Amino acid sequence: MSQTIRHPEILEIARREGKVTVDGLAAHFGVTLQTIRRDLTDLAEEGRLERVHGGAVLPSGTTNIGYEERRVLNPEVKDAIARACAAEIPNDISLFLNIGTSTEAVARALSGHRNLLVVTNNMNVANILAGHGSCEVIVTGGQLRRTDGGLVGNLAGNTIKQFKVDLAVIGCSALDKDGDLLDFDIQEVGVSQTILRQSRKTFLVADGSKFTRSAPARIASLEAIDTFFTDAPLTADLAAKCKGWETEVVVAPDGAPCLE
Template structure:
């Protein structure tokens, strides 16, 4: 183990012990500059080993997601590759659900090269970007707009989504537990995703590797309900075994995608 790897492992241990540790405290503990600790925290956050917060590092929260602006730039290259790979499995001339999240948004960007899609979404970012760049038929579910990320939620959203039966659903999730539970933070968001799951002929889950270590408290569904899981690294053995048992396909996006 290199000195950098040893320090980063010790940072993770300190965070697990204390819950949250400031950049200054870590710099003092390890005798390095605050710039070095910032780099360490950024790398550890990208690996999903801790959460990067303003001023330090902490344990992943089970009750609150990372700020949307931060999620948009975190692992952006990996999300683009996941989006590109998932889009290749969606044919032109079909209907698609796209739900809330930065990785589903990455899929939407890659679908702009397709022809004649009908897209039903409760994500205003998806609707606006596709409307500006394509001639797709776009249906936006009614409901209440969540200002911080453009999500459309509520009973009216679920009512709208339930009126459609589509070919492919593209969903994201904030966490995947070791027992195969798909997890998220917001109950209203989860209700919309559950409606999408019930109304799709095939379901694609798109999520980067950091979701393997996050444990939000609201259950969306289970990995067994997914047809194909698109991610950027192999899942942990227990999740891989569940996927194999239930016939869930796995597609891993790498630097070539």
């Protein structure tokens, strides 16, 4: 198998799992360790991976990966997290859903809910819920980010300030090891911070790949989140912090509370 065939698959594995190892890739492709090391070096030189001991991880730059790439990244995991989250969302409430493919998955999982008022700065969420006859949808307005259908800026933030919703469900681009929620777009961060202030209760939906990524702008700490829905157990240190913060951690697909 040539490197032109291996390289895209290596990147897909890295996006799906957060990192790749030399040993694992050599076994997967049936090639030598030296061949894989050359592949990883080539991809690192192109800026598509970062070399670490024993393998490589996705680069921790200042720009998010494209929306279409994010949309097809871990879809089954995101759907499982979304179902676990939706199971904890009652009927007859006001709800905020922000920008992101994980919150879009939550919107799809709300098909059986009744009498929801959903405020969103995500055009994709609005389109998903447009056919939901028992759901009233309010779109914030704001500057349209054409890359992913997000609405950001002062208009979006000022619209959100007109509401005090029962529950906000937000996503993030990365999660730091100390529990900070991170993102790439400063304007989006400002809107997300306003959402948290204007919500009585807050949920975070983020898959395990977010723990292997980095982004430059801080939204908030997990301390500000009531329930965190994910698919992978937290480190012992972060699990202990969440316990001290009284942030519940629910691990999909079974929706079981993390008791660590």
